[in-house]
Amino acid sequence: MTGKTADSDKTITSAANPAIKRLRALALKKYRDEEGVFMVEGARHVKDALHGGWQVDTLVYSHRAKGEPAVAAAKKAHGKCLEVTDDLLSRITGRDNTQAVVGVFRQRWTPLKDIHHGVWVALEGIRDPGNLGTIMRTADAVKAEGVLLIGQVCDIWSPEAVRASMGSFARVKMARAVLPEFLKWRKDWKGRVVGTHLNTSVDYRKGDYTQPLLLVMGSEQSGLSADITKACDQLVKIPMPGGAESLNLAVSTGVMLYEICRSKL
Known part of the structure; x- marks a missing residue:
């Protein structure tokens, strides 16, 4: 249902409109995956995606966004542009105070074979979309190449993850693999793999982060699996001299990424 040309300027007011029904359905992962699309809220982040x-x-927008450059840019890119009421925008996003511009974009994945250089973050079994979006944002901040999702994970294209990335989804590559696929690829990959683990004595500040590098982080609940642990060239840990038993996944990934990229900052 991809639009090839811009629609007329007539405002859609009915939730029964087929285009609105379709957009509301994209709140569910099932329909996002079927169509291979995801939703971006806000003119700034829509422009980030178009620029990328x-x-x-x-592209859906309300009267508040008339004259917004993101709308003109979407029309120039041959996107289907629909003006709707503020009420319909809220229904589409499921949020009361929604942005005046919402874009639907095609999902984009990087094949494993194209992971060659730089720093990548691999996340095994991540479940929290807020953490995932925050990690994308941090990866973008240090100019890491991308994020690789391993195994059963939360949806990187969910509104929560995209929103938490604050537009960084547009600049960070995404890749995915089931565990057997990852382990097979890792055997032939020429780069270095470093994982974080509690059962090691190596301080993260003493790690060898020679690039190309894959930083592997485990799930919020279970950490790294045994198979992924064995696939690492080195395991490091972040000291916690206080009373906390663990760090938030997004926080620990941020600590690691800034240490890895420190020489370039």
């Missing part, structure tokens, strides 16, 4: 070459499917 992401293929726009549909």
Whole structure:
């Protein structure tokens, strides 16, 4: 249902409109995956996606966004543009105070074979979309290449993850693999793999972060699996001299990324 040209300027007011029904359905992962799309809220982040070459499917906006450059840019990129009421925008996003511009873009994945250089973050079994979006944002901040998702994970294209990335989704590559696929790829990959683990004596500030590098982080609940642990060239840990038993995953990933990229900052 990809639009090839801009629609007329007539405002859509009915929730029964087929285009609105379709957009509301994209709140569910099932329909996002079926169509291979995801939703971006806000003119700034829509412009980030357009500037990054992401293929726009549909752009929805309210009267508040008339004259907004993101709308003109979406039309120029041959996206389907729909003006709707503020009430319909809220229904589409499921949020009361929604942005005046919402874009639907095609999902984009980087194949494992194209992971060659720089720093990548691999996340095994991550479940929290807020953490995932925050990690994308941190990866973007240190200019890491991308994020690799391993195994059963939360949806990187969920509104929560995209929102938490604060537009960084547009600049960070995404890759994915089931565990057997990752382990097979890792055997032939020429880079270095470093994981964080509590059962090691190596301080993260003493790690060898020669690039290309894959930083592997475990799930919030279980940490790294035995198979992933064995696949690492080195295990490091972040000291916690206080009373806390663990760090938030996004926080620990941020600590690691800034240490890894310190020489470039």
